[in-house]
Amino acid sequence: DTAVSQTPKYLVTQMGNDKSIKCEQNLGHDTMYWYKQDSKKFLKIMFSYNNKELIINETVPNRFSPKSPDKAHLNLHINSLELGDSAVYFCASSQVGFGYTFGSGTRLTVV
Amino acid sequence: DAKTTQPTSMDCAEGRAANLPCNHSTISGNEYVYWYRQIHSQGPQYIIHGLKNNETNEMASLIITEDRKSSTLILPHATLRDTAVYYCIVRVGTTDSWGKFQFGAGTQVVVTP
Numbered sequence: 036d037t038a039v040s041q042t043p044k045y046l047v048t049q050m051g052n053d054k055s056i057k058c059e060q061n062l063g064h065d066t067m068y069w070y071k072q073d074s075k076k077f078l079k080i081m082f083s084y085n086n087k088e089l090i091i092n093e094t095v096p097n098r099f100s101p102k103s104p105d106k107a108h109l110n111l112h113i114n115s116l117e118l119g120d121s122a123v124y125f126c127a128s129s130q131v132g133f134g135y136t137f138g139s140g141t142r143l144t145v146v
Numbered sequence: 147d148a149k150t151t152q153p154t155s156m157d158c159a160e161g162r163a164a165n166l167p168c169n170h171s172t173i174s175g176n177e178y179v180y181w182y183r184q185i186h187s188q189g190p191q192y193i194i195h196g197l198k199n200n201e202t203n204e205m206a207s208l209i210i211t212e213d214r215k216s217s218t219l220i221l222p223h224a225t226l227r228d229t230a231v232y233y234c235i236v237r238v239g240t241t242d243s244w245g246k247f248q249f250g251a252g253t254q255v256v257v258t259p
Binding site for chain 1: 180184190191249
């Protein structure tokens, strides 16, 4: 029973394409997040949703658009992919004020 | 959220205790100390957190100094599977806080046979 699951695990695509990464959590948490880990291994928050409402939106290009159809799902859509978007993207969830549970990551490679 | 300072790397012999220090001299009264680790190619994993008292769970112990300006994560009997990057994060822990976890560079711990 995976707590936070992301699909796909690996994604290889060409520049200019549009792609989506899906995330689902079965923990009953109210808040979900997207983090990006680049080649230098720094984890940076991108977005956070609480009960389907956007609460954190870091300085991220507007080619990235999160969507939360319900509080158990937070998907990430990326338009016009660029080489610099290559990274590992992690989804996480939490109850407000408590620690995060992370997914296993989606490794995106743009060629 | 307060910033933290951790050593870049440390080695530990298998079976010995690993003591990971973290400085957080600007910590506020309502900020908790959290520890996470990231094993290669996996998502970060929660280890332990605390406010001012020492804490222990099945994974580790957390020792927080009385002035709360520093803490130490203790892995009592390190195994090869404990090789990972360990992150110390301070963050407001109240239920009405939307504060995000800010991950720094962490400490790369290598456990050797």
